[in-house]
Amino acid sequence: MSTSPTTTAPSVNGDGPLTADHQQAIHAALVSGTRPPRASALTACRMFAWRAIVKIKHVPEQLLDVTITPVLFLVMFVYLFGGAVAGSTQEYLQFLLPGILVQAVLFTTVYSGMSLNTDMTRGVVDRFRSLPVWSPAPLVGAALGDIVRYVAAATVTVVLGLILGFDAGGGLPGIVGAIGLVALFAFGLAWGFTTLGLVMRSPNAVMNTGFMGLFPLIFLSNIFVEPSTLPSALEWFVGVNPVSHLVDASRGLMYGDAVAGDILLVIAEAAVLTAIFVPLTTKLYRSRS
Amino acid sequence: MSSPLAIETEGLVKVFGDTRAVDGVDLAVPAGAVYGVLGPNGAGKTTVIKMLATLLRPDGGSARVLGHDIVRDADEVRRHISLTGQLASVDEDITGRENLYLLGRLLGYSRTQAKDRADELLHAFGLDDAATRLAKNYSGGMRRRLDIAASIVVTPELLFLDEPTTGLDPRSRNQVWEIVRALVGQGTTVLLCTQYLDEADQLAGRIAVIDHGKVIAEGTSAELKAQVAQSTLHVRLLDPDQRGEAERLLTRVLGEPAHADTDPSGVSVAVASPDKAAEAIGELAQAGLPVAGFSLGQPSLDEVFLALTGHPADAEEETVA
Ligand SMILES: Nc1ncnc2c1ncn2[C@@H]1O[C@H](COP(=O)(O)OP(=O)(O)OP(=O)(O)O)[C@@H](O)[C@H]1O
Ligand SMILES: [Mg+2]
Numbered sequence: 001m002s003t004s005p006t007t008t009a010p011s012v013n014g015d016g017p018l019t020a021d022h023q024q025a026i027h028a029a030l031v032s033g034t035r036p037p038r039a040s041a042l043t044a045c046r047m048f049a050w051r052a053i054v055k056i057k058h059v060p061e062q063l064l065d066v067t068i069t070p071v072l073f074l075v076m077f078v079y080l081f082g083g084a085v086a087g088s089t090q091e092y093l094q095f096l097l098p099g100i101l102v103q104a105v106l107f108t109t110v111y112s113g114m115s116l117n118t119d120m121t122r123g124v125v126d127r128f129r130s131l132p133v134w135s136p137a138p139l140v141g142a143a144l145g146d147i148v149r150y151v152a153a154a155t156v157t158v159v160l161g162l163i164l165g166f167d168a169g170g171g172l173p174g175i176v177g178a179i180g181l182v183a184l185f186a187f188g189l190a191w192g193f194t195t196l197g198l199v200m201r202s203p204n205a206v207m208n209t210g211f212m213g214l215f216p217l218i219f220l221s222n223i224f225v226e227p228s229t230l231p232s233a234l235e236w237f238v239g240v241n242p243v244s245h246l247v248d249a250s251r252g253l254m255y256g257d258a259v260a261g262d263i264l265l266v267i268a269e270a271a272v273l274t275a276i277f278v279p280l281t282t283k284l285y286r287s288r289s
Numbered sequence: 290m291s292s293p294l295a296i297e298t299e300g301l302v303k304v305f306g307d308t309r310a311v312d313g314v315d316l317a318v319p320a321g322a323v324y325g326v327l328g329p330n331g332a333g334k335t336t337v338i339k340m341l342a343t344l345l346r347p348d349g350g351s352a353r354v355l356g357h358d359i360v361r362d363a364d365e366v367r368r369h370i371s372l373t374g375q376l377a378s379v380d381e382d383i384t385g386r387e388n389l390y391l392l393g394r395l396l397g398y399s400r401t402q403a404k405d406r407a408d409e410l411l412h413a414f415g416l417d418d419a420a421t422r423l424a425k426n427y428s429g430g431m432r433r434r435l436d437i438a439a440s441i442v443v444t445p446e447l448l449f450l451d452e453p454t455t456g457l458d459p460r461s462r463n464q465v466w467e468i469v470r471a472l473v474g475q476g477t478t479v480l481l482c483t484q485y486l487d488e489a490d491q492l493a494g495r496i497a498v499i500d501h502g503k504v505i506a507e508g509t510s511a512e513l514k515a516q517v518a519q520s521t522l523h524v525r526l527l528d529p530d531q532r533g534e535a536e537r538l539l540t541r542v543l544g545e546p547a548h549a550d551t552d553p554s555g556v557s558v559a560v561a562s563p564d565k566a567a568e569a570i571g572e573l574a575q576a577g578l579p580v581a582g583f584s585l586g587q588p589s590l591d592e593v594f595l596a597l598t599g600h601p602a603d604a605e606e607e608t609v610a
Contacts, residue, residue: 023471025413030475032409033444036397038368047394055382058423123376127439130342132367133395287346 041134048141053148063152066111070104070157077224078164085225090165097161098178098250099223102243104153105182106189106218110210112146113193114203120288129286136282143190150183169256178253185246185266188273195277198284217243242269295320295355295447295478296341302349303336303502310336312502313350318495323469323479325493327486327594333502334482335375338449341480342372355446371445375452375482377432378439381425385416385435388424392442410438414468430461437468447478454488466492486591500598514587516597521586522558522566527579529554535578542569554581 039047056062077096082089116139119125128138158175162168168175193210200206220234221243227235238244249266252258296318303311311333318324328334339345341354343363351358357365372378379388386407393403411420414434419427424435433453440448450469454462469492473479483489489496490510498506498513506513522543526535532549539547539558543565547558560566566585573580 026471029413039397123374123378126374127378130372
C-alpha cells in the first residue's frame, strides 16, 4: 500500500492538463495497487449500506416526504374523523397512532424499488456487478441502508403522536419494540418492491405500480377502523391482511398488552416475504443486462 | 500462439430478441498491450465487453479471460478484471473520494488503506481539488478520469474500456490516452472499444474491426491498411482550375477512380506501386498540368473501414489522410 501518497505535487488540478508528474504518480499508483484479501460478504453489505446513508447525508431533503406524509395523515385523520369514528379525537389518536406508524414506514418501502430501478439505468451497477464481491451485497446493503428511512419516518410519527397526547402504556421498550417489528416487516416487503424495480422500465412505473399494490393493503386493514364495523367480505380481507397483523402486534407493544402469537405471526410473514423475494430479486439482478 | 493470451473467444454469440448483437466472434487478445475493438454504433462492442466482464451470459460459443471460463469461473474472472463502462460507471450521488473509498473497501482494503488509496489516486489523476465534490458536478473529462481511477483501485490484469473518450474535448481525450499508455506501460492488458479510428490507430497494437456483430478484419493497424492493398497518391496542382482535367487523366492512366480532396487543388487516387505513381506524375506534367507537390501515403483507417464494410465508419467524423 501507499506509504506516502504525495511524492511530487502535480501543479494543476481539475480540468488542467496532466503533467509528467501525474504520469509518474499514475505509474506509482499502479505499482502500489496490490490486491488485498477478498472482502467478506458482511463488509460488502456494510459498505453498500454506508453508500445509501452517505447519499442521504448529501441530500437530506430526500427524507422530507418520508416524514411529512405521516405528519399530514396523523393530524388530518385525528382531527377530521376522530369525533365521527371514535367519539373523541383523543380516543381516536390512541387507536390510530400505531397504524399510522405502520403506514408511514410501509409507504417508504416503495422507494427501495425506485432507487434500485434508478441505479440500474446508470453505469455504476455494471461496475458493482463486475466486482469480486458476494453478488447480492449491493441489494442487501441498500436494504439495510433503507432502515434509516424507516426509523426516520417512525420516529417522527411517534414523537408527534406523543406530543398530541398518545398514551404509550408499553413505555419506551414498547415503542422501540413496535418500531423494530415494523422495520423488520418493511425489510421483507421492500424486497417485493426491489423485484418490481427490476421488472419495471422506469422509476415512475415502479412508484405507480407499487402504490397501487400498497394502497389496498394499507386502507383495507385495521389501521383506520375496527374491522367489526365492516361488511363481512371486507372484514374477512382485513382479517387475513398481513398489514392488519402488523398493526395488531404494534398496538400490543405500544399499549403494553402485547400477545406473543401476534408478534410471531408478523415475524413469520416477514420471513416469508424475504424468502420469496430475496431470491427473485437476486436472480433478476444477476441476469439483467 | 506463443505469447500468452489475455482473452480467447470462440464463436461468441448474444441474441436480443431478433437482433444477433454478437454473431460468432472469435478473438485472440495478447497480454500486455492495448487491443482495439473498432466498430460503428450498434456493432456489438458493448455486448462483447459485457459478456467478457461476466455481466451478460453468452447465448453461444465460449470465452476464456486470463485463462478462466467466463461462465464457469465468472467469479475468478471478476478477481482479475476491471470495467470502465460506456456509461460513466461512477456513482454520481457521492463524492469522488467516496467513490474510490467505497471501491477500496469492497475490494478488501482496510479503512485506512482505502482512504490512503483514494487520496493517492485522486492526486495522481489531478482530482485533489474535486475530491469532496459530488461526482455529478464533475466535467465529462474529470468524470472519465475518476472512472478510470476507480478501475485501478486494485491494479487489474485486464481492463475493459468502453468508448472512454466519446464526448470528450481533444485535451481530455489526450489525458485519457496518456493514462491508457501509462497503464499498459505498467503491464496491464487493455481491451479498448472505440468508434474512433484515430484512437485505435494511436493506442492499439492489434485491432479487430467489427460490424453487425461479426469480426470483419483483424490485425495490426499496418496489416489492416495493407489489406486494402494499395497506397494512395495525393497530388496538389498549381492551378485548381485544372483539377477536373487532372482527375480524368489520373483515372485513365491508373485505372482507378480519382477523387477531389477537400483541398481545392488536391486530387487523390489509389495506386498499386510507387512506379505507377511516378509514371502518373510524369503524364500530368506532359499534359500541361503542372504539379505543386505530391505524396504517396498509406491509406488511413477510415479508408480501410470504408473498403472493408462498404460504408464509412463515422459519418460526421474527420477524414484525416
Ligand atoms: N439489452 C438489450 N436489449 C435489446 N437489444 C440490445 C440490448 N443491448 C444491445 N442491444 C442491441 O444489440 C446491438 C449491439 O449493441 P451494442 O450496444 O453492443 O453496440 P455497440 O457496438 O456498443 O454500439 P455503440 O457504439 O452505440 O455503443 C444493437 O443493435 C443494440 O440495439
Ligand atoms: Mg457500446
